[in-house]
Amino acid sequence: MQPLLRVEKLVKCYERQNVFGSREKLLALDGVSFAVAQETTLAVVGESGSGKSTLGFCISCLEIPTSGSIWFEGRDIVVLAESERRKLRPQIQLIFQDPSNSLNPRWSVEEILLEPLNLKGKLKREETKQRAVALMTQVGLSSDMFQRSPAQLSGGQRQRLAIARALALEPRVLILDEALSALDCSVQAQIANLLIELQRTLGMTYLFITHDLAMAAHLADEIAVMNRGRVVEQGPAQNILRHPKEEITRHLLAAIPSLDNAERPPLES
Amino acid sequence: MVPILEVQDLHVSYRSSGEASYAALAGVNFHLMPNEILGVLGESGSGKSTLATSLLKLLPSNGNISRGSILFEGKDLLCAPAGELEQIRGKRISLVYQEPSVALHPALRASEQVFQVLAAHESAGKSALRQKTRQVLASLFPKEADRISNSYPHQLSGGQRQRVLIAQAIACGPSLLIADEPTASLDSTTQKEILGVMRTLRDELGLAMIFITHNPALLAGFADRVLVLxxxxxxxxxxxxxxLSSPKHPYTRALFQSMPQILENTRDTRKTKLPVIAGDSSAAQLPLEGCVFEPRCPDRMEDCREREPAVVNLGESHTVSCFKYGG
Structure with a gap:
């Protein structure tokens, strides 16, 4: 099957000037390649600083890669003219870790949802409203919350709203950058279930960027392990978990906090 | 052994403008032995951060400790005069916050930030304090103490910043350390490393610790006892x-079940729905009468709606507040 999204030899190099005026180079992505098939989930795991967020930014066109290509729907979005890229951009949406920072605190839930719908144009006012209600239902929010501000929602509700806003533009790919990491465990489970549901009903494709290997393993078809800007190991989720080849993968696996960890003897009281 | 900390019947409430006050903690009882790590497990709205701040009487101005007592080394902190409290905070009881990037001063070098804590509490001369600062930082950064000491927070990684915060916390040799989600903003490998650091400190310095988290898995192999809030x-x-291995309260059980257990499962459970607890734990959803967990509880009974369950002792100092076990 033709992959929906294919990244080839992606390089992103940041340059910064240090205090002495000399330029330092930081290679955030060092030749990353992978492909994601439609309606599947690729989990990108790695430690902080391994380049996984930069990868998400490049694919969602928030950063321009230094070199390499990003093939989406048969076209390389890196070299596409801005006017053409603009048409493809809505189809790849990004969800951030902390919804309290990615939602405008002074807007109501309704305004937050109507913005992307209005951007899309073409819809009449009532249709827009109906679409907003439908989006709310789709992510498990009730439409009596329309007039609330993000601060009046719980963490889980805010993340649901962020997902609804992303869905407004009818994307084909969602990039989830640590989208569950800031949530409580029980809420993580709820949002994970929502993501599974949306994949089934809408045929959504996910790039699930995280340091939480347990959740990655639960949601992903394939896992790509990143270290220092490179994908060091990639394969079906079960293989990576059961037969990790790279040192860094074993290191990440060993760090998964688990309820079954070795117990220490208790203190006598 | 005598407990280092005894919290009895602690009630804390917050006033919000115009509305009735809202109870964040209602009748919390526990004790902590010297050299013990108590893991406090709770989600947003459970009152876990309120617990941390009320133990030091650092509640915001609309917060009020309405009832109860907090006995620390035999002294009731709630009756202690302000001057005495200042001597206890940071010196005898210290607090490690969640966000090391916010808790550290952005424009001071790491060594200076540790030095200021010492200077606030100890009367020794400057050079003695500098010496002590070096020692404390060296204990947390055995390999690169000098480089870290001279660095500003933005030059440090998340894990290193968290270590600097811990250095501040242990500088004056406290007997109790309260850590409020100290690893929440770190990735799992750094989390593990920081937990290791805290365990070593407990073993070496004989600290008692209250470790507050929303992630039950972090407490496995780390905490001695667990309090579920x-x-x-x-x-x-x-x-x-x-x-952690055989939870009894329906909330604890449901919480543990909602976590993906991909490594333990032999068959492929990927992309299957996780069992969730319906609703959320935000304050607005808590019932005014009966058991607070009743609306979300899978095992609810008649009694649950009418009154609050009493504490049931299940033996081996395991207690649970639920009618299922007699309540």
């Missing part, structure tokens, strides 16, 4: 190995 009440309290 829900809606400002102690739902369950017991030895970590007991509570």
């Amino acid at each position: 829900y809606g400002g009440r102690v739902a369950e309290l017991g030895l970590a190995r007991t509570v």
Whole structure:
């Protein structure tokens, strides 16, 4: 099957000037390649600083890669003219870790949802409203919350709203950058279930960027392990978990906090 | 052994403008032995951060400790005069916050930030304090103490910043350390490393610790006892190995079930729905009468709606507040 999204030899190099005026180079992505098939989930795991967020930014066109290509729907979005890229951009949406920072605190839930719908144009006012209600239902929010501000929602509700806003533009790919990491465990489970549901009903494709290997393993078809800007190991989720080849993968696996960890003897009281 | 900290019947409420006050903690009881790590497990709205701040009487101005006592080394902190409290905070009891990037001063070098804590509490001369600062930082950064000491927070990684915060916290040799989600903003490998650091400190310095988190898995192999907080009440309290391996309270059970257990499962459970607890734990959803967990509880009964369950002792200092066990 033709992959929906294919990244080839992606390089992103940041340059910064240090205090002495000399330029330092930081290679955030060092030749990353992978492909994601439609309606599947690729989990990108790695430690902080391994380049996984930069990868998400490049694919969602928030950063321009230094070199390499990003093939989406048969076209390389890196070299596409801005006017053409603009048409493809809505189809790849990004969800951030902390919804309290990615939602405008002074807007109501309704305004937050109507913005992307209005951007899309073409819809009449009532249709827009109906679409907003439908989006709310789709992510498990009730439409009596329309007039609330993000601060009046719980963490889980805010993340649901962020997902609804992303869905407004009818994307084909969602990039989830640590989208569950800031949530409580029980809420993580709820949002994970929502993501599974949306994949089934809408045929959504996910790039699930995280340091939480347990959740990655639960949601992903394939896992790509990143270290220092490179994908060091990639394969079906079960293989990576059961037969990790790279040192860094074993290191990440060993760090998964688990309820079954070795117990220490208790203190006598 | 005498407990280092005894919290009895602690009630804390917040006033919000115009509305009635809201109870963040209602009747919290527990004790802490010297050299013990108590893991406090709770989600947003459970009152876990309120617990941390009320133990030091650092509640915001609309917060009020309406009832109860906090006995620290035999002294009731709630009756202690302000001057005495200042001597205790940071010196005898210290607090490690969640966000090391916010808790550290952005424009001071790491060594200066540790030095200021010492200077605030100790009367020794400057050079003696500098010496002590070096020692403390060296104990947390055995390999690169000098480089870290001279760095500003933005030059440090998340894990290193968290270590600097811990250095501040242990500088004056406290007997109790309260850590409020100290690893929440770190990735799992750094989390593990920081937990290791805290364990070593406990073993070497004989610290007692209250470790607050929303992630039960972090407590496995780390805490001695676990206190599960829900809606400002102690739902369950017991030895970590007991509570984590065979939880009794319906909330604790449901919480543990909602976590993906991909490594333990032999068959492929990927992309299957996780069992969730319906609703959320935000304050607005808590019932005014009966058991606070009743609306979300899978095992609810008649009694649950009418009154609050009492604490039931299940033996081996394992207690649970639920009618299922007699309540």
